[in-house]
Amino acid sequence: MSTGTFPSFEATAPRAYQMLIDGSWVDAATGETIDVITPIDRHRVIATVPRGRAEDADRAVRAAAAAQPGWAALTFTERQRALLRIADDLEEVVEDLAALTALDTGNALRTQARPEAQLLVTAFRYFAGLAGELKGVTLPVGTDALSLSRRLPLGVVAGILPWNSPLMIAAFKLPAALVAGNAVVLKAAEDAPTTILELARVCARHLPAGVLGVVTGYGPEVGHALVEHPGVDKVSFTGSTATGSGVAARAGERLAHVSLELGGKSPCIVFPDADTDDVVEQVLLATRFARQGQSCTSGSRLFLHDAIHDSFLEKLVRRVGELRVGDPREEATDIGCIINQRQWDRVQGFIDEGLAAEGVQVAYDGRDTLTVGEPGFYHAPMILTQVDNDWRIAREEIFGPVLSVLRWHEEDEVVAMANDSHYGLAAFVFARDLGMALRTAQRIESGWVQVNQGGGQQVGQSYGGMKASGQGREFSLEGMLEGFTQIQQINVRLS
Numbered sequence: 001m002s003t004g005t006f007p008s009f010e011a012t013a014p015r016a017y018q019m020l021i022d023g024s025w026v027d028a029a030t031g032e033t034i035d036v037i038t039p040i041d042r043h044r045v046i047a048t049v050p051r052g053r054a055e056d057a058d059r060a061v062r063a064a065a066a067a068q069p070g071w072a073a074l075t076f077t078e079r080q081r082a083l084l085r086i087a088d089d090l091e092e093v094v095e096d097l098a099a100l101t102a103l104d105t106g107n108a109l110r111t112q113a114r115p116e117a118q119l120l121v122t123a124f125r126y127f128a129g130l131a132g133e134l135k136g137v138t139l140p141v142g143t144d145a146l147s148l149s150r151r152l153p154l155g156v157v158a159g160i161l162p163w164n165s166p167l168m169i170a171a172f173k174l175p176a177a178l179v180a181g182n183a184v185v186l187k188a189a190e191d192a193p194t195t196i197l198e199l200a201r202v203c204a205r206h207l208p209a210g211v212l213g214v215v216t217g218y219g220p221e222v223g224h225a226l227v228e229h230p231g232v233d234k235v236s237f238t239g240s241t242a243t244g245s246g247v248a249a250r251a252g253e254r255l256a257h258v259s260l261e262l263g264g265k266s267p268c269i270v271f272p273d274a275d276t277d278d279v280v281e282q283v284l285l286a287t288r289f290a291r292q293g294q295s296c297t298s299g300s301r302l303f304l305h306d307a308i309h310d311s312f313l314e315k316l317v318r319r320v321g322e323l324r325v326g327d328p329r330e331e332a333t334d335i336g337c338i339i340n341q342r343q344w345d346r347v348q349g350f351i352d353e354g355l356a357a358e359g360v361q362v363a364y365d366g367r368d369t370l371t372v373g374e375p376g377f378y379h380a381p382m383i384l385t386q387v388d389n390d391w392r393i394a395r396e397e398i399f400g401p402v403l404s405v406l407r408w409h410e411e412d413e414v415v416a417m418a419n420d421s422h423y424g425l426a427a428f429v430f431a432r433d434l435g436m437a438l439r440t441a442q443r444i445e446s447g448w449v450q451v452n453q454g455g456g457q458q459v460g461q462s463y464g465g466m467k468a469s470g471q472g473r474e475f476s477l478e479g480m481l482e483g484f485t486q487i488q489q490i491n492v493r494l495s
């Protein structure tokens with residue numbers, strides 16, 4: 001349902017966005033802008049956003065630092081009310097946010113864009129509900145003394161967002177940081193900033209000026225400036241492992257708090273007793289084909305037991321063949337567009353490399369039936385089997401709809417192959433024998449293991465990576481407490 005206040009993107013002229021700093025909508029100090037194209041049509045500029053730089057980051061951080069103490073001083077019920085009001089207003093524009101997500105990220109409306117916008121609403125409600133959990137503890141240290149601890153906000157949090165699912169990743173950070181009493185400066189991804197600016201428009205109606213700022217621009221410019229800024233107490237970064245490690249090093253140098261949600265190459269293990277249509281559906285969800293594979297938790301390495309390799313793959317290929325690649329704004333579309341030319345070329349490079357590998361077999365090549373193409377960045381799914389765990393397509397994060405299938409014989413062998421990765425974000429285990437499934441799940445070196453299901457994160461669950469997939473947790477009660485608060489201990493002599 002549209003409220004009528006949401007901008008229309010049907011018009012041919014690009015919408016000129018500004019950044020949110022200190023409660024006002026402003027241009028970059030230099031006046032420079034960046035064109036935002038839609039991946040549906042590489043020639044169509046849907047918006048311009050300010051090209052923020054260090055001076056803009058500084059303004060946003062100073063405003064946040066000035067506003068934060070007042071926000072933290074509110075009672076928890078007042079912060080709770082603000083978050084609930086934001087949730088109500090976001091719910092009013094869920095369809096608009098979903099349509100804009102489809103336009104600026106290329107994520108298909110039904111399969112991805114709408115669920116993302118809905119998750120945002122749910123996350124604001126969930127964290128509003130946790131407002132009263134920001135409690136300290138007292139220790140029984142006798143009648144002459146009082147020992148108490150307080151949960152305090154960190155101060156100013158810089159939330160750096162990627163382009164693949166901007167609203168979902170904002171949902172993982174923003175409401176938790178706010179409810180804990182922090183001020184937040186979000187840095188939207190240069191390729192998909194518009195939904196974050198619309199989210200900010202809604203939030204700004206219910207937050208004191210400065211408590212939320214949004215800056216736009218390039219990572220090495222405005223993003224870098226936030227990471228280096230002495231007024232930023234925590235950097236909450238989601239993006240690639242390569243960028244994240246540089247961000248962590250620079251933030252660590254000045255001892256800022258850091259959390260990192262990075263890349264993945266997640267294993268998806270199917271046991272011989274799980275060769276069913278139902279498991280095929282769940283594995284299909286795990287592939288994240290419906291997000292063009294542009295998901296950090298994509299189960300992009302499929303380990304099929306020898307005994308069922310052929311029959312399972314046959315069923316999977318039949319289902320993948322039914323998926324429709326098309327305009328992400330259309331309800332019937334299952335798979336939308338890749339974000340940009342660079343990413344399209346990168347995916348194609350991995351496909352070419354996979355196809356050239358000795359012994360590889362093509363189980364499915366969706367290019368044969370692809371009916372959409374230029375001016376959009378469309379890629380059809382590709383399933384390659386007889387893949388070796390040492391090949392780059394089995395080791396590197398492709399971030400595209402490319403599934404590598406590997407055979408296995410013994411439980412120890414498949415666990416070793418699954419763990420033979422520098423990543424450790426997600427994993428999927430499918431077995432009718434639950435004992436076997438749980439035993440295996442516990443041996444996988446990943447921050448999030450799903451058993452007999454392949455969908456997305458549930459609000460309130462612990463979410464985060466192991467190994468090079470990241471550090472820290474933010475999307476749960478414990479994550480909010482660990483990720484966005486610090487403890488002050490007070491000991492009092494009473495006598």
Ligand code: NAD
Pocket residue numbers: 160161162163164165169187188189190217218219220222223224225227238239240241243244246247260261262263264295296397399425465469470
């Ligand atoms: P990216 O690392 O290129 O960029 C992420 C963000 O960091 C962008 O806003 C970018 O502008 C900014 N940035 C770039 N250089 C910077 C710098 N020097 N200092 C500060 N900020 C900088 O990642 P991307 O291509 O936008 O996103 C895709 C990657 O994100 C994939 O690797 C994917 O796995 C990962 N990702 C992880 C999760 C997760 O929850 N683990 C979720 C979504 C995406």
